[in-house]
Amino acid sequence: MELLIGMTLISFIFLGVITATVVLLNSNARVKQIDHLEQAKNDLQLEFANTIRWAKAITLISPSELSITNSDDSTSLYQFDSTNKRITKNGVPITSDTVDITNFEIHDYSRLPAPSPRSIQLFIEMQHHDFSSVRETFRLVVSQRIGA
Numbered sequence: 229m230e231l232l233i234g235m236t237l238i239s240f241i242f243l244g245v246i247t248a249t250v251v252l253l254n255s256n257a258r259v260k261q262i263d264h265l266e267q268a269k270n271d272l273q274l275e276f277a278n279t280i281r282w283a284k285a286i287t288l289i290s291p292s293e294l295s296i297t298n299s300d301d302s303t304s305l306y307q308f309d310s311t312n313k314r315i316t317k318n319g320v321p322i323t324s325d326t327v328d329i330t331n332f333e334i335h336d337y338s339r340l341p342a343p344s345p346r347s348i349q350l351f352i353e354m355q356h357h358d359f360s361s362v363r364e365t366f367r368l369v370v371s372q373r374i375g376a
Contacts, residue, residue: 261358262362264324273366275317275322276350280370291335292307293305294306313328329354330355332353334351348369351367
């Protein structure tokens with residue numbers, strides 16, 4: 229009888245250790261997935277904030293397409309590629325293949341007509357490519373500098 233009780237206790241301890249290990253490994257994987265989204269968010273914020281802030285001219289082509297003339301007179305065309313779920317700059321993806329962009333909206337909040345400085349709001353929803361339960365949503369409002 230004591231042997232049966234001992235085996236049962238050992239089984240419970242073993243199951244507890246296995247469960248704790250699985251929970252720890254799953255939480256570590258989720259942290260890595262969240263890190264991918266945070267990195268993509270930081271990269272997009274930096275890209276759009278710098279480009280819009282120092283743009284020479286900004287043209288909103290559609291709610292998901294933006295053309296920016298840079299200070300060196302080069303043009304950057306930002307588009308949402310809904311097929312690949314990525315944001316592109318001049319046709320080249322600027323978001324990682326581990327991140328799917330599910331929504332990309334651009335709004336011009338400028339009160340005066342062009343060529344006055346623009347205030348642009350970007351609304352971006354994204355999720356991890358392999359784990360759709362890991363999501364991130366953010367809004368970014370950037371104003372063009374006067375005399376840029």
